[in-house]
Amino acid sequence: MERRDGGGGGGGEDGRHASRNGSCERSPKKAKLLPVPPEPISGPELRSEFSHHQRGVARINNGSFGSCPGSVLAAHRDWLLRFLRQPDDFYFNSLRGGILRSRSLIGDLINADDVGEVSLVDNATTAAAIVLQQVGRGFAESRFAPGDAVLMFHCVFQAVKKSIQAYVASAGGSIVEVELPFPVSSDEEVIAAFRRGLERGKRNGRRVRLAIIDHITSMPSVLIPVKELVKICREEGVDQVFVDAAHAIGSVEVDVKEIGADFYVSNLHKWFFCPPSVAFLYCRKSSGLVSDMHHPVVTHEYGNGLPVESAWIGTRDYSSQLVVPAVFEFVKRFEGGIRGIIKRNHEQVVKMGRMLAESWGTNLGSPPEMCASMIMVGLPSRLCVFSGEDALRLRSYLRVNHGIEVPIHYQAPADGVDGPRDKDGSITGYARISHQVYNTEDDYFKFRDAINQLVENNLTCKMLLIE
Amino acid sequence: MASPKNHRHHLHPNGDHKTHVPKKPKLAAALITDSEVQSEFAHHDPSVARINNGSFGSCPASVVAAQQRWQLRFLRQPDHFYFNVLKQGILESRGVIKNLVNAEDVGEISIVDNATTAVAIVLQQIAWGFAEGRFAKGDVAVMLHYAYGAVKKSVEAYVTRAGGRVIEVQLPFPVSSKEEIVSEFRAALERGKVDGSKVRLAVIDHVTSMPSVVIPVKELVKICRQEGVDHVFVDAAHGIGCVDLDMKEIGADFYTSNLHKWFFCPPGVAFLYCRKSSGSLDLHHPVVSDEYGKGLAIESAWIGTRDYSAQLVVPSVLEFVNRFEGGIDGIKKRNHEAVVRMGEMLEEAWGTNLGCPPDMCGSMIMVGLPACLEISSYADTLKLRAHLRESFGIEVPIYYRSPKEGEVGPITGYARISHQVYNKEEDYHKFRDVIDKLVGNKFTCKLLHD
Numbered sequence: 001m002e003r004r005d006g007g008g009g010g011g012g013e014d015g016r017h018a019s020r021n022g023s024c025e026r027s028p029k030k031a032k033l034l035p036v037p038p039e040p041i042s043g044p045e046l047r048s049e050f051s052h053h054q055r056g057v058a059r060i061n062n063g064s065f066g067s068c069p070g071s072v073l074a075a076h077r078d079w080l081l082r083f084l085r086q087p088d089d090f091y092f093n094s095l096r097g098g099i100l101r102s103r104s105l106i107g108d109l110i111n112a113d114d115v116g117e118v119s120l121v122d123n124a125t126t127a128a129a130i131v132l133q134q135v136g137r138g139f140a141e142s143r144f145a146p147g148d149a150v151l152m153f154h155c156v157f158q159a160v161k162k163s164i165q166a167y168v169a170s171a172g173g174s175i176v177e178v179e180l181p182f183p184v185s186s187d188e189e190v191i192a193a194f195r196r197g198l199e200r201g202k203r204n205g206r207r208v209r210l211a212i213i214d215h216i217t218s219m220p221s222v223l224i225p226v227k228e229l230v231k232i233c234r235e236e237g238v239d240q241v242f243v244d245a246a247h248a249i250g251s252v253e254v255d256v257k258e259i260g261a262d263f264y265v266s267n268l269h270k271w272f273f274c275p276p277s278v279a280f281l282y283c284r285k286s287s288g289l290v291s292d293m294h295h296p297v298v299t300h301e302y303g304n305g306l307p308v309e310s311a312w313i314g315t316r317d318y319s320s321q322l323v324v325p326a327v328f329e330f331v332k333r334f335e336g337g338i339r340g341i342i343k344r345n346h347e348q349v350v351k352m353g354r355m356l357a358e359s360w361g362t363n364l365g366s367p368p369e370m371c372a373s374m375i376m377v378g379l380p381s382r383l384c385v386f387s388g389e390d391a392l393r394l395r396s397y398l399r400v401n402h403g404i405e406v407p408i409h410y411q412a413p414a415d416g417v418d419g420p421r422d423k424d425g426s427i428t429g430y431a432r433i434s435h436q437v438y439n440t441e442d443d444y445f446k447f448r449d450a451i452n453q454l455v456e457n458n459l460t461c462k463m464l465l466i467e
Numbered sequence: 468m469a470s471p472k473n474h475r476h477h478l479h480p481n482g483d484h485k486t487h488v489p490k491k492p493k494l495a496a497a498l499i500t501d502s503e504v505q506s507e508f509a510h511h512d513p514s515v516a517r518i519n520n521g522s523f524g525s526c527p528a529s530v531v532a533a534q535q536r537w538q539l540r541f542l543r544q545p546d547h548f549y550f551n552v553l554k555q556g557i558l559e560s561r562g563v564i565k566n567l568v569n570a571e572d573v574g575e576i577s578i579v580d581n582a583t584t585a586v587a588i589v590l591q592q593i594a595w596g597f598a599e600g601r602f603a604k605g606d607v608a609v610m611l612h613y614a615y616g617a618v619k620k621s622v623e624a625y626v627t628r629a630g631g632r633v634i635e636v637q638l639p640f641p642v643s644s645k646e647e648i649v650s651e652f653r654a655a656l657e658r659g660k661v662d663g664s665k666v667r668l669a670v671i672d673h674v675t676s677m678p679s680v681v682i683p684v685k686e687l688v689k690i691c692r693q694e695g696v697d698h699v700f701v702d703a704a705h706g707i708g709c710v711d712l713d714m715k716e717i718g719a720d721f722y723t724s725n726l727h728k729w730f731f732c733p734p735g736v737a738f739l740y741c742r743k744s745s746g747s748l749d750l751h752h753p754v755v756s757d758e759y760g761k762g763l764a765i766e767s768a769w770i771g772t773r774d775y776s777a778q779l780v781v782p783s784v785l786e787f788v789n790r791f792e793g794g795i796d797g798i799k800k801r802n803h804e805a806v807v808r809m810g811e812m813l814e815e816a817w818g819t820n821l822g823c824p825p826d827m828c829g830s831m832i833m834v835g836l837p838a839c840l841e842i843s844s845y846a847d848t849l850k851l852r853a854h855l856r857e858s859f860g861i862e863v864p865i866y867y868r869s870p871k872e873g874e875v876g877p878i879t880g881y882a883r884i885s886h887q888v889y890n891k892e893e894d895y896h897k898f899r900d901v902i903d904k905l906v907g908n909k910f911t912c913k914l915l916h917d
Contacts, residue, residue, distance in 0.1 A: 052539060052542055052543055053542075053543060053544070054543045054544040054547075057544055059544075061546060064545070064546060064549075064772075065541075065545035065546065065549065065772055066545075066772070067542075068542060073538075073542070077535065080531075080733075081510060081531075083523075083734065084510055084511075084525075084526055084531070084733075085510055085511060085512050086511070086512040086515055086517075086862070087522070087523035087524075087734075088519060088522060088523065088856065088862050089512075089856060089862075091522075091523065092853070122754075122770070122771065122773050123770075123771040123772050123773060124771070125754055125755070125756055125770060125771030125772075126754045126770070126771060128755075129753055129754045129755055132755075133753070140598045158756075158757040159755060159756040159757050159771060162755045162756065162757055162759040162760075163755035163759075165759070166751065166755045166759055167755070171598075267772070269772060275538075275542075275774070276541070276772050276773050276774045277771070277772050277773035277774060294624065296587055296591065296753030296754070297580075297583055297584045297587045297753070298583075298586075298587055298590075298617065298620050298621035298624045298625070299583055299616075299617040299620060299621075300616040300617050300620055302620040302621075302623070302624055303620075313580070313581075313583065313584070314580060314581035314582070314583030314584060314617065314735060315523055315524070315581050315583075315725070315727060315728075315734050315735045316580045316581055316734050316735030316777075317733065317734045317735065317774070317777065320774065396550075399546065399547065405544070405546050405547075
């Protein structure tokens with residue numbers, strides 16, 4: 001059956017992509033060539049798709065750098081070869097149409113009203129720079145008063161924090177950080193903390209010009225009730241709301257209209273099987289901000305709208321943006337498509353998280369409904385994770401000595417609060433485990449056993465020798 | 468059977484890497500043969516006379532293979548790659564470039580996607596100068612009238628929007644001597660300093676794009692210093708592999724060149740040189756990451772998760788060019804000689820002219836097209852170019868030159884022909900013959916109008 005070749009075929013033919021709505025109820029003419037497969041992808045096929053992953057590594061950190069199946073990589077190589085074969089022809093006749101196709105598929109997936117609201121950029125870090133430069137111009141051009149505030153969670157991704165400093169603080173804006181409670185036990189805790197932060201933001205008659213809300217925080221990782229927080233922002237007169245959803249697409253359902261933010265960004269290479277790197281930046285048309293959004297790399301497309309500007313930022317390899325149709329084909333090979341993948345990843349990561357917490361006598365950082373495909377699992381207090389350095393040391397040790405890849409988070413105990421404890425002391429270290437389609441339970445058993453062994457041998461982080 | 472694979476392209480696996488890259492080309496075991504060269508570029512469309520290396524460059528198969536190996540290394544175990552491999556790999560590439568361009572210090576070399584990005588980086592800082600009041604409203608940026616379209620827009624977005632004034636240096640075309648360019652440049656600087664404004668930035672192309680001419684940058688930089696221009700930025704998108712580059716000799720504050728145009732890298736990679744000296748602007752990559760504030764080179768080496776493989780193959784590319792006699796210098800010399808010879812062949816066949824003397828071109832040259840083709844607008848050039856591509860399999864960009872008043876039978880169209888190692892004389896003969904045929908059939912661009 002032709003389908004087993006990996007379905008992506010370099011995207012050479014038009015129309016080899018999902019119909020609207022990501023399903024195949026109404027097949028466009030050319031999609032007749034690609035019927036939905038009768039059976040979902042098999043175990044051996046799946047293993048083959050990820051056979052380039054290093055053997056012997058329990059790869060339970062899909063969250064950091066994502067993953068890309070072999071058939072999509074083949075399509076990716078095909079796109080680059082098409083360019084190299086005859087780049088002028090590619091530039092004039094293939095590139096724009098290819099990018100537009102990718103944008104349309106994503107627009108449908110996220111329920112955007114209009115493909116004009118969807119731009120493709122390298123990654124969420126780039127999108128943050130674009131949004132923050134726009135806000136920075138508000139200060140520089142005196143549309144915002146000095147001291148007006150930008151609000152964000154204290155655990156916002158470090159790159160975003162730096163970007164805020166570079167573009168907003170330096171232009172006169174003030175920064176208000178919202179402490180994310182962690183461990184957390186309910187949406188209400190997060191909402192309450194956010195409201196408190198917003199109050200502080202509006203103190204002394206300041207305007208809150210921008211709120212940056214993670215859909216899924218990075219470290220520690222928690223699924224945030226974004227819809228509610230966006231609503232609160234609107235009620236409280238926040239000018240612009242930017243949802244940084246780097247992890248979202250492919251790990252939760254995304255409906256940008258429902259969420260109602262002005263800007264929404266998610267990486268496609270983390271949980272949506274794209275090669276590094278590609279992200280979409282959604283800019284709501286009705287927000288009226290789109291015309292002042294610009295890609296910082298200016299070309300002759302300047303002023304033609306962010307989607308068009310981003311689709312040409314000089315000669316480079318746009319293959320990662322062009323393979324999106326091949327990725328849609330890939331996920332269709334799974335039962336339930338991307339929804340099915342989301343559901344099963346979530347169930348498995350919760351199951352594995354519970355298994356680890358039980359074996360170690362520790363806790364989970366959030367309840368199951370506040371996580372997607374990643375969950376924070378408390379590490380035994382006896383490991384003595386007392387700093388960021390300890391956490392990094394433990395991570396390196398696990399990688400080098402045990403072939404386990406998992407990021408470790410240090411959670412400083414909150415003042416005056418009795419934090420979570422195990423039978424030996426305070427739990428201050430958490431592992432962020434991920435589950436993606438290529439993971440097996442053995443990956444997590446390996447991790448369980450390595451930690452138990454450390455505890456048995458009375459080893460703390462500071463004592464770890466890395467080969 | 469000798470194949471490119473016999474020459475090991477080592478990827479410097481952990482712990483095994485060259486720390487010193489010699490400036491002079493290493494003598495390869497055997498020089499690359501003609502058939503090996505054809506094999507390296509066998510992925511090019513064989514039906515196309517590809518005489519436009521200048522627009523998008525070219526990349527040999529062995530470098531593409533090296534790039535794929537880097538990509539797979541990342542995909543195999545990305546965390547390990549990020550923590551243990553990436554930074555060192557980028558540093559090695561920067562070291563290779565530093566030696567190639569005669570920079571003082573590897574800290575002066577940053578790697579970015581392309582010259583367009585480098586331009587945005589420099590201009591962003593100029594914009595801050597205005598925003599922070601270090602520059603007065605009306606202070607000037609000078610650039611060439613033939614500056615690349617993207618650069619012009621970037622100047623508009625960053626300088627004009629911030630309150631700066633832009634002065635364009637008018638250049639004659641066709642041009643017959645460096646002196647013509649130098650005197651126009653001086654005149655533009657004078658205009659810039661009128662009313663006591665300061666010239667904060669001069670953007671000077673090393674090789675203009677359309678029409679393509681090699682600019683006497685060394686002389687112009689000297690004039691800038693004499694006339695008190697704050698910062699000089701040389702845009703050498705076509706630089707490395709096309710003209711001689713020597714950072715110390717040229718003496719600019721900032722210098723950028725693409726590596727995928729004439730230095731066989733995959734798309735897209737360029738370097739931005741920032742001279743280590745006091746008074747230099749503090750440059751930043753616009754995509755801010757957690758490396759912000761550690762210097763442009765470090766910032767540019769991590770702008771979030773993406774594919775850095777085009778930047779990492781630079782050592783492999785050096786190995787490739789060293790398989791040619793004389794390395795990159797030899798390639799440059801032979802490309803220049805060939806493109807001049809082909810240009811002269813074409814102008815003679817068509818009875819037209821060249822856009823500049825041979826000593827003002829690198830690996831590209833402008834050749835006048837017969838006036839009877841009636842190329843009368845920029846739109847005509849695009850249509851003619853598409854017609855040549857689609858009907859005849861010839862890829863060559865065309866430039867429209869407005870006729871001067873009183874000119875009789877003016878030549879208004881120029882083809883910018885390139886020569887790179889994969890080109891053959893047949894490519895240019897094909898072009899010559901197609902144009903002769905069009906002329907013979909009384910073809911004009913009017914026929915391409917709807």
